[in-house]
């Protein structure tokens with residue numbers, strides 16, 4: 001994050017730090033425990049009911065929306081390419097770029113989501129992923145909270161951007177989300193979108209930084225860098241299971257690097273830097 005963003009974050013954290021709200025943002029449980037602190041004013045908590053890890057102080061939904069319109073600057077994710085850069089990226093199909101979705105396309109195939117099927121790309125940023133899915137033969141519908149990025153995706157990459165998940169013309173076969181859930185102030189926003197978009201029997205794919213204690217144990221320094229202002233939530237295997245169950249879904253978590261030939265097996269190691277939840281709606 002930039003210095004100004006960090007300073008304003010510290011200022012707002014300090015103001016709201018007193019008597020901070022440490023309830024679980026998913027289920028409202030007060031049965032939470034402190035995991036660790038950062039910058040004196042920020043803390044990572046874990047819900048003892050659902051296993052979700054979350055940053056305190058928390059954001060409001062309005063704070064979050066304002067942040068993503070104006071302040072969010074994570075290098076390649078949000079710097080919109082100019083026409084020349086975009087022409088190069090599309091000419092090579094994004095191959096070898098930081099936004100190459102070849103790995104995600106392999107996961108789609110491994111879980112049986114096939115070209116021709118309908119995908120909802122939740123948190124599509126400026127459309128690089130939605131574009132690659134469409135090139136691979138999927139029917140893609142996308143949502144992005146940031147208006148400038150959504151406009152870019154529609155105008156420059158021809159993505160079908162929806163004002164909200166409720167604007168979908170019918171249910172989708174796959175609810176896809178890459179590095180979005182960890183940015184939300186309230187994970188119920190994600191699950192309510194799943195409920196609105198996904199057909200019964202449909203597949204959920206959610207990729208996030210790995211917030212699981214298994215990764216914390218394996219790589220404590222890398223883990224510690226992943227939570228804070230930009231990531232108010234840290235997803236754990238337990239939290240995915242519990243949240244999914246409450247929304248009538250089942251599933252399994254995996255971590256990178258993925259074994260594409262074996263994404264149905266239980267009990268795999270969760271020590272990689274990225275966490276993947278593969279869910280199914282009942």
Ligand SMILES: [Zn+2]
Nearest residue numbers: 024027047050
């Ligand atoms: Zn909870």
